[in-house]
Amino acid sequence: MGEQKVLAYPPPSFEPSELPRIRTTKKQQSKVWIMLPMSIVCNTCGNHIHQGTKFHSRKEEVVGEKRLGISRFRFYFKCTKCFAVLMIKTYPEDPDYIVESRATRNFEPLTPPRNVEPWWKQGEVVENEKKEQ
Numbered sequence: 001m002g003e004q005k006v007l008a009y010p011p012p013s014f015e016p017s018e019l020p021r022i023r024t025t026k027k028q029q030s031k032v033w034i035m036l037p038m039s040i041v042c043n044t045c046g047n048h049i050h051q052g053t054k055f056h057s058r059k060e061e062v063v064g065e066k067r068l069g070i071s072r073f074r075f076y077f078k079c080t081k082c083f084a085v086l087m088i089k090t091y092p093e094d095p096d097y098i099v100e101s102r103a104t105r106n107f108e109p110l111t112p113p114r115n116v117e118p119w120w121k122q123g124e125v126v127e128n129e130k131k132e133q
Helices: 119-132
Strands: 030-035 038-044 056-068 070-078 085-091 096-100 102-103
Touching: 030 070, 085 102, 096 102
Parallel strands: none
Antiparallel strands: 030 056, 038 102, 056 070, 070 085, 085 096
16 A cells, blocks of 8 residues: 655744854855866866866855956866866956966967957948048
């Protein structure tokens, strides 16, 4: 015969406000599963780690570094060959990452200067000047 299901209801005297709160500190690290956003070279052993490699990593918020209300995060992960701890940090001003220690980036991304107009708007200005003449 089948077993009976026993439903556990809280007692009538239960008060949720009396439960202890679990508070976390800002420096606490959480474990996340990330995919490497760029190709890097480990400075310890010279191993090339390619973009898209998945890692178990530790993530923490960088204290004191906020820009326009967006906080920065630091990720710790290990080299696949020598198990040295590598670190990258988010850079929210440009949607990019900074390699902090024990590794170097294979190439630097080409980012345009901030004060230059995009190429698609520069052509419109030239066409508008020709129409005025």
